[in-house]
Amino acid sequence: MMDNVSQITMFFLSGLNETNNHRFTLFFLTLLCYCVILLFNISVIVTIIMGKNLHEPMYILLSHFCMNLLYGTAGFFPKFLWDLLSPVQVISYSGCLVQVQVIASFGFSEVSILSVMAYDRYVAICRPLEYHSVMSKRRLIVLVCYSWMTPFCIAGIHVFLTSRLKLCGQYIAKIYCMNWMIVDLACFPAETAVSTIVVYISIIFYFFHVLFIVLSYMYLIKICANSIENRAKLMQTCVPHLTSLLIFLVNVLSEVMFMRFGSKDLSQAFKNFVAIEYLVIPPLLNPLIYVNVLFPFLRFRIAESYAWFDICCYF
Numbered sequence: 001m002m003d004n005v006s007q008i009t010m011f012f013l014s015g016l017n018e019t020n021n022h023r024f025t026l027f028f029l030t031l032l033c034y035c036v037i038l039l040f041n042i043s044v045i046v047t048i049i050m051g052k053n054l055h056e057p058m059y060i061l062l063s064h065f066c067m068n069l070l071y072g073t074a075g076f077f078p079k080f081l082w083d084l085l086s087p088v089q090v091i092s093y094s095g096c097l098v099q100v101q102v103i104a105s106f107g108f109s110e111v112s113i114l115s116v117m118a119y120d121r122y123v124a125i126c127r128p129l130e131y132h133s134v135m136s137k138r139r140l141i142v143l144v145c146y147s148w149m150t151p152f153c154i155a156g157i158h159v160f161l162t163s164r165l166k167l168c169g170q171y172i173a174k175i176y177c178m179n180w181m182i183v184d185l186a187c188f189p190a191e192t193a194v195s196t197i198v199v200y201i202s203i204i205f206y207f208f209h210v211l212f213i214v215l216s217y218m219y220l221i222k223i224c225a226n227s228i229e230n231r232a233k234l235m236q237t238c239v240p241h242l243t244s245l246l247i248f249l250v251n252v253l254s255e256v257m258f259m260r261f262g263s264k265d266l267s268q269a270f271k272n273f274v275a276i277e278y279l280v281i282p283p284l285l286n287p288l289i290y291v292n293v294l295f296p297f298l299r300f301r302i303a304e305s306y307a308w309f310d311i312c313c314y315f
Contacts, residue, residue: 008167011096011182013089015175015272027084033280034077040287041066057120057135062290064144065113065244069283072106075099076176076279083175096177101152101159103279104179108151108206110248110282115209116143117241118216125220125238154202161195175272210249217242240289247285251278 016023048054048063079099083089091099123134162182169185172178180199183192217238258274 008170009093010170011091011093011177012171013083013091013175013177014171014173015268015275016083016089017268023084027081030077030081030084033284034073034081037073037077037280037283038070041070041283044287044290057140058117058124060140061113061117061120061144064147065110065117065290066287068106068109068113068148069286072103072110073279073283075102075106076276080175080276089175091177096172096182097159097163099177100162100179100182101155103176104158105152105155107252107278108154108202109147111206111209111213111245112147112151114241114245114248115213116147118213119143121238121241122216122220126223154205157198158195158202161198165191165195174275176275178275210245213241213245243289244282244286248278248282251281 044066045063048059051059076099079091079095120135124131127134158179162179165183165186166188167182167185168187172181172185174181183195186192220238255274255278258271
């Protein structure tokens, strides 16, 4: 058993080798970006927690969606900020596996939560009279646990299989750890067969999630075509979900296509941008997209605040 355990204790990340002259600029821009991500997502979460009228399944799922964005970015930004200030970019073997676990489970959870949101919107629009009985507290807990635990376990399987490989290299040509980069360092390619099979199974599993989301919204569009009220619901709550899914898929697919067909002649800066875009763009844009969902509540709260202000001024 010990023969299959890697003796490597450290990895060297070479993705920042060409940015030595711009490290401090990148550091402040990255820090600003991370602070904005924290501000936007925490604001949405706090708004939902503080608003008693928002303790509904749709908003609870939205808060978990933003929590997942915070979880995923926490697996990348703190380490990346530290690397920008360090002369040598290194990460421990165990730390690399933890980073793979966090970032992979974040990506899987993104799709899982969006699929649960699609189911919630289907019930709300197509079965409105049964909504509260179908989306009961118990079922909501089950769906939330599914959208967190299943991705975490699937990512854990990937990490476990990777940890069994004997590695013959320490250099990762990225700015953070990725499972396929570690697998590429395996001494014996034949040992990676099981990992490859599990990867394809995971892709197929989440492809059905995406298919379910797309088919659900196609059905909802068809149902809502003849109803002004349902069209309003569709535009307010379903379009943001579809937009989030589209942004995420475009970012992930661009990374996958780049890994498969990317040219070695491209600059390292462009490679780094492609590698991190799904850890930056969705966490930045998604909270702004969902402001439309929270707008009725926010408008009420703003009006209420103005009313209290007028009363105080009067006295």
